[in-house]
Structure formats: structure tokens, C-alpha cells
Amino acid sequence: MFSKGQIIFGILFAITFVIVLIFAYRKDLEIRKRYYKGSFWVLLAFIAFLLLIVGIKSFLG
Numbered sequence: 200m201f202s203k204g205q206i207i208f209g210i211l212f213a214i215t216f217v218i219v220l221i222f223a224y225r226k227d228l229e230i231r232k233r234y235y236k237g238s239f240w241v242l243l244a245f246i247a248f249l250l251l252i253v254g255i256k257s258f259l260g
Contacts, residue, residue, distance in 0.1 A: 201209075
């Protein structure tokens, strides 16, 4: 399977990756608020559309 060194590397890589993601997320937070204002509604509309398709499929078939 995996050696002990590979497992340690994988764990350290995952931890470092998550820390960098959090740092980048916080850094871009203000920019995203300005440029992607209202994108939440687009996401909700997309999810509602998918639920509608699944509902029609289960009703008809």
C-alpha cells in the first residue's frame, strides 16, 4: 500500500493545502463581495431548476 513516509507527506500536504486555501479565501473575501454580488441568487435558481427536473422525472417516469 503506502509507506509511512508517503502517509506522513500526504497528511502534511493536506494540512498545508487547507491552510493556504483558508488564507486565500480570507484575502479574496472583499473582492468577491464587490464583483460577485447577487451570484447567490443564480446558484439558488440553478438548484431550483435541477430540483424541478428531478421532480418532473420522478413524476413521469
